[in-house]
Amino acid sequence: MRGRRACGWRGQKTYPIDWEKAREDDDPDAYDTSDPHGDWALHMDDMAGLAVKLPEDLAGLLTQVRERLDRLLLDEDR
Template sequence: MAVWVSDEFEEFEDRHQGFAGAVLADGSEPAPVYLDAGSGSHMSSMREWWAYDGTLGRPRAPHLRAACSCGWRGEHLYTIDWSTAEDDPESVDTSAARTEFEGHVRDLEARSLPLPAAMTDLVERLDEQLHDLAADSPLAALKAVAALERITLRVARHAAADAHASADGDELSWDTVARTFGTDHDHARARLMHYQLRP
């Protein structure tokens, strides 16, 4: 069962991965389920509804709801029909929960710093032209992408350094930085450092 990632915040998916989370009968969320991959000390965890089916000592969740890795939770509960879900988890319709998550992402986008209209138009046209070029001449498209990567890396370093200095100097609020990235202050700082330290 896949998580949902918005195009807008795809680069920051550690903060905005959506999923259909489990909700217990008392309205609480169960503890994460840890999965043993069989090698190494790292064990991945999950909170998706289908992992809480009452087996292996786990509780059975009667409901699911939209959730995001940033901590946001949807308003509505959706009943899980275990009579069919046990045999076919894919039969459970999570589309309404996904729609709620997409609304959460749209709200983040609406509160973020908007791009100037001219830049938005330029990015959209560049996207379209690169796709067309990739269809006609894949190598030429890759050469263009390499050039863009050099440009964006150089600009990102300078812009991140200036934004960091402005935020530390109170010329730019960390709230604004966080909203731009659709995250919190700590992750916003980490994102700026990521751009500044990229090789």
């Protein structure tokens, strides 16, 4: 196994799969994926460090758009 993300990132380290266990148990949630998940979390931390902070006025506008879309969704459910 190795971590991956839709952006194209692939974890550098690979982790072995116990194929005997895989044959016995078809439940994907039965496998320990904490190592690839940890690699992914580190990648996400790296990406967050590169993010540009939005100006407050733009962040406020985006909040208004989200709130308005939420209201539209609620109205549609009625």
